[in-house]
Amino acid sequence: xxxxxxxxxxxxxxxxxxxxGICLCLSACAxxxxxxANVTPPIPQFIxxxxxxxxxxxxxxxxxxxxxxxGSVTLALAAAPSGAALNGSTLTWTPSAAQSRVSNQLSVTAxxxxxxxxxxxxxxxxxxxxxxxxxxxxxxNGPVNVPFDWTAAASAPLKFVPRAxxxxxxxxxxVLLGSGNSDGTFSIPNVSGGYYWLQPTGSLYWTSSSTVDLxxxxxxxxxxxxxxxxxxxxxxxxxxxxxxxxxxxxxxAAFVWQMFPPFSLAWPAESPAGAxxxxxxxLITSSIDFSQGGPAFFLQYQPEYAGTLSALELVxxxxxxNLTMSNGTSxxxxxxxxxxxxxxxxLNIAGSEWLPLFNGLPARPRYWDQILPSQRIxxxxxxxxxxxxxxxxxxxxxxxxxxxxx
Numbered sequence: 001x002x003x004x005x006x007x008x009x010x011x012x013x014x015x016x017x018x019x020x021g022i023c024l025c026l027s028a029c030a031x032x033x034x035x036x037a038n039v040t041p042p043i044p045q046f047i048x049x050x051x052x053x054x055x056x057x058x059x060x061x062x063x064x065x066x067x068x069x070x071g072s073v074t075l076a077l078a079a080a081p082s083g084a085a086l087n088g089s090t091l092t093w094t095p096s097a098a099q100s101r102v103s104n105q106l107s108v109t110a111x112x113x114x115x116x117x118x119x120x121x122x123x124x125x126x127x128x129x130x131x132x133x134x135x136x137x138x139x140x141n142g143p144v145n146v147p148f149d150w151t152a153a154a155s156a157p158l159k160f161v162p163r164a165x166x167x168x169x170x171x172x173x174x175v176l177l178g179s180g181n182s183d184g185t186f187s188i189p190n191v192s193g194g195y196y197w198l199q200p201t202g203s204l205y206w207t208s209s210s211t212v213d214l215x216x217x218x219x220x221x222x223x224x225x226x227x228x229x230x231x232x233x234x235x236x237x238x239x240x241x242x243x244x245x246x247x248x249x250x251x252x253a254a255f256v257w258q259m260f261p262p263f264s265l266a267w268p269a270e271s272p273a274g275a276x277x278x279x280x281x282x283l284i285t286s287s288i289d290f291s292q293g294g295p296a297f298f299l300q301y302q303p304e305y306a307g308t309l310s311a312l313e314l315v316x317x318x319x320x321x322n323l324t325m326s327n328g329t330s331x332x333x334x335x336x337x338x339x340x341x342x343x344x345x346x347l348n349i350a351g352s353e354w355l356p357l358f359n360g361l362p363a364r365p366r367y368w369d370q371i372l373p374s375q376r377i378x379x380x381x382x383x384x385x386x387x388x389x390x391x392x393x394x395x396x397x398x399x400x401x402x403x404x405x406x
Contacts, residue, residue: 041071044110044117054093054125055190056100063093064119067112078118079107100127100194101210124193129164131212133200136185138219148214150180153201162186165197165204173197232284233328237265241278241298243337245315247271250303252312253278255335257323259294269300289327296323298335313342 048065066073077086081104084093091108107120133148153160162178178188186200191210198205200214241253253269256262267280297319306315316337325331 007393013242021304041112042069043072043115046071046108046110046117046119050091050106050119050121052121052123054095054123056097056125056127057094058094060093060095060123060125060200064089064091064108064110069114070110070114073110076109076111077107078109079105079120081106095123095125095127097127097210100125101129101191101208103193126190126192127210128187128189129178129191129196129198129210129212130185130187131214132184133180133186133214137215138217147184148180149182150186151182151263152185154180160201162188162198162200164188164191166192167196232285232287234283234327235290235327236281236283236330237325238281238330238332239279239298240332241269241280241300241336241337242276242335243316243318244276244278245298245302245339246268246274246276247278248302249271250312252300252301253280253299254301255296257294257296259290259292261288263288263290277382290325290331291327293322293324296320296333298337300337317341355357 035373045067046064047067048063050062051060054060064075070186075086075089077084080086080091081093081095081099083096083099084091084106086108091106095104101124103122103124105120105122107118109116109118133150135146137144137146150160150162162180164176164178166174166176168174176188176191178186180186193208195206195208198207198212205212239255244253246267249270251264251269252267255263256264265282267278269278297317299314300316301312302315304311317340318335318337320335321332323333325333
């Protein structure tokens with residue numbers, strides 16, 4: 001009698017009973033067979049850690065490794081953003097603008113004969129914040145768009161450069177500088193995902209948007225291009241308002257001068273009560289060239305109440321078509337105001353209905369709608385007034401007035 005193949009032969013001994021010989025032979029054959037059994041590997045185990053830092057338009061790479069004890073494995077992408085690819089054990093991806101500053105989910109599956117394992121992670125690439133800054137002047141002939149010239153603003157003495165302030169865990173900020181063009185477009189690279197402070201000029205906006213519209217609307221004639229003096233001068237401005245509505249508590253007198261850049265002043269005009277004239281002055285140290293000239297408006301506002309709504313109403317005004325002043329000296333301006341024409345409109349107007357209203361206006365200032373937003377902005381930080389920060393989302397909003405009298 002012999003055992004199966006790959007085992008040793010087992011013969012009967014003449015000295016042993018037949019039954020005992022069969023038993024010994026079977027035992028020996030069984031023992032020999034156990035030495036040829038296959039060992040099953042464990043389920044795959046990842047021993048590499050994926051990186052979570054990435055940057056827009058810069059190649060991201062992850063070399064995937066699994067434990068040697070798991071044997072041969074097959075890797076596959078279970079989830080990945082568009083453009084990601086797995087070649088062998090290397091995952092590559094170049095984040096696009098649309099994939100930057102937002103969370104991207106990635107997942108890789110490793111499979112062998114014992115089963116499969118999955119490794120998942122997310123990447124939020126730093127990206128470029130960009131946008132436009134175009135001032136729209138609504139005149140009697142229709143809208144006139146004037147881009148903000150970042151190239152001129154970046155030079156001395158203004159030195160306006162778009163920047164992003166990224167909050168850090170220690171309470172400080174990482175400051176990222178951007179650049180702009182003469183057509184009003186600007187960009188700030190390497191801004192991380194989430195909220196940040198956007199500082200295009202002297203204003204701050206709390207936003208998480210990657211595309212920003214800083215546009216401003218005015219309903220008067222666009223100013224001609226002016227120049228900035230390289231050396232600041234101190235200029236005295238004296239104003240003599242006359243023909244005003246009798247002064248009362250809450251009155252405001254304002255001076256708005258459309259030049260480059262637009263210039264404005266405002267004063268309380270409450271006393272003496274009942275007076276119809278006001279003399280005031282301002283000492284201005286600035287690099288603005290006041291000799292360039294431009295249309296100027298002298299305005300008187302009084303508080304107006306309609307139920308729970310409060311506003312400042314334009315009651316008298318005067319317009320000088322081309323006011324000029326001398327830099328670095330004293331200047332006196334007389335402003336004989338006349339009563340402003342009163343008008344009324346439905347406060348329940350949809351945003352799409354404002355266009356024909358603006359097109360129908362003459363080239364004269366109507367500032368009460370500008371003063372209110374600027375007052376609110378100056379007294380309420382954007383972080384506590386989320387309704388004001390909507391104005392820098394991709395769509396424009398009512399609260400986008402910057403060059404208001406306050």
